[in-house]
Amino acid sequence: MLSTSCNLNRFFEALEDMDYFDVIYFAEQEATAAERLCYQIKGVPKTCDRDVTEYANILKGFINFMRYGVKPPRISDLDFELFRSACKKVVQGSNRHARCLDYP
Secondary structure, three states, X not given: OOOOOOOHHHXXXXXXXXXXXXXXXXXXXXXXXXXXOOOOOOOOOOOOOHHHHHHHHHHHHHHHHHHHOXXXXXXXXXXXXXXXXXXXXXXXXXXXXXXXXXXX
C-alpha cells in the first residue's frame, strides 16, 4: 500500500494498466489503509496527521467521481484534473462508458 507516503502522484501512477473496477477497488483499499493509520493501537504511538486524513478524503472523492461523475466538494482544481485524467486513461481503450466522462 502507498498510504504511508500519502503521495497522490504515486497513487495515480499505480493505476496504469488497471481497468475501471480495479481502479475503484484499489482506491477503496488505499483510502481504508490510510484511515487505519489513524486508529490508536494500545502501546503504539498514533501516526495520524492532517496529511493522512486529507489523502484519504481525496481518495474517497476520487472514488465518488469515478462512480457518479460529480466533482467532490473541497477538492482542489489540480487534484480534480488528476481525477479527470485518470478517468480518461482508465476508460480509454475499453468498450464501457463511465459517468466520470460525462463531467463537463
